[in-house]
Amino acid sequence: MQYTTWFRRLAIALTATLSVLSAVAIPLAYAWEPPESDYRSQYLSRVESRYADTDLARFHYTVTGSGSPVVLVAGGALWGYSWRDVIPELAQRHTVYAVDLPSQGYTELHRRDFAYDLPAMSEAIGAFLDAVELPRVALVGHSWGGAWSLYFAERHPDRVERLALLDSPGLDAEKAPVTPLFTTPVLGELATKLTDxxxxAESIRGTFVHQELVTDEMIDEGYAPFSRPENRDGFLALWRNLDFGLTDAGLARVGAPTLVLWGGQDSWLPSSQAERLAARIPDATARVLPGCGHTVHEDCPAAAIPVLAGFLG
Known part of the structure; x- marks a missing residue:
């Protein structure tokens, strides 16, 4: 499995670093900052970036189409680029917002005490919706973005018309295999900073079955914002602070019709979670797409996007 290759290579690099640089491992983990990518997004030259300033953050987002509002929330270490194939299809019937939340893309935090946990990420969703004057929306979230969207729907059922969760943790159940690496002090800092x-690229490939779809552009578009120090720090904090016991406890409070969409060959979170998650949400349906990985909407766009569009339609 691709994630195993990435995990093994990263573990070897960390072991070598700790062996050779044991005397400076802690300074390396906590003081050293790796260089940022100098890649300039080609995607942003093809779309119109917008910004919503709030007390919490300056949110970067795009808006496309017309009709009822749909807000797309990307997964961890991803950003609005992840939805590039989804947006044109949904925009035929909807006004589609793709927003970068704190730790993602080109959003900039104003609050330095931001907690990077489920309540804080839910608050960020609410702050963005308020800023762009959207009282009630359909929410679509992938992976961590789905968990944040789910928690928002649990806390604010009056603001969510429909909810779509794509390979999203929400149960207090199996976690991604690399979780112990990032949650261990020092090792987590080193793993995050040594992710060049x-x-x-290997991490992204681990979320795909169809490896030919993982292009150089996709890697560059994702890695450039990930390499920003504030995004790296937020990414690590999320690994340590996200408590899916909170989402698990509130599943019965989701009032919106919900689609749980999963890749059948997800190597990060088992597809068995799809049915189990849907069974706990009052008005939910699960769909598992065979031959698809964790990033189901990018790995299997021809199969996943029509299901999503039909649900929102």
Whole structure:
């Protein structure tokens, strides 16, 4: 499995670093900052970036189409680029917002005490919706973005018309295999900072079955914002602070019709979670797409996007 290759390579690099640089491992983990990517997004030259300033953050987002509002929330270490194939299809019937939340893309935090946990990420969703004057929306979230969206729907059922969760943790159940690496002090800091473009690429490949779809552009578009120090720090904090016991406890409070969409060959979270998650949400349906990985909407766009569009339609 691709994630195993990435995990093994990263573990070897960390072991070598700790062996050779044991005397400076802690300074390396906590003081050293890796260089940022100098890649300039080609995607942003093809779309119109917008910004919503709030007390919490300056949110970067795009808006496309017309009709009822749909807000897309990307997964961890991803950003609005992840939805590039989804947006044109949904925009035929909806006004589609793709927002970068704190730790993602080109959003900039104003609050330095931001907690990077489920309540804080839910608050960020609410702050963005308020800023762009959207009282009630359909929410679509992938992976961590789905968990944040789910928690928002649990806390604010009056603001969510429909909810779509794509390979999203929400149960207090199995976690991604690399979780112990990032949650261990020092090792987590080193793993995050040593994730260069090559390691980032292997991580992304681990979420795909169809490897030919993982292009150089996809890696560059994702790695460039990930390499920003504030995004790396937020990414690590999320690994340590996200408590899916909170979402698990509130599943019965989701009032919106919900689609749980999963890749059948997800190597990060088992597809068995799809049915189990849907069974706990009052008005939910699960769909598992065979031959698809964790990033189901990018790995299997021809199969996943029509299901999503039909649900929102």
């Amino acid at each position: 473009r090559s390691f980032y």
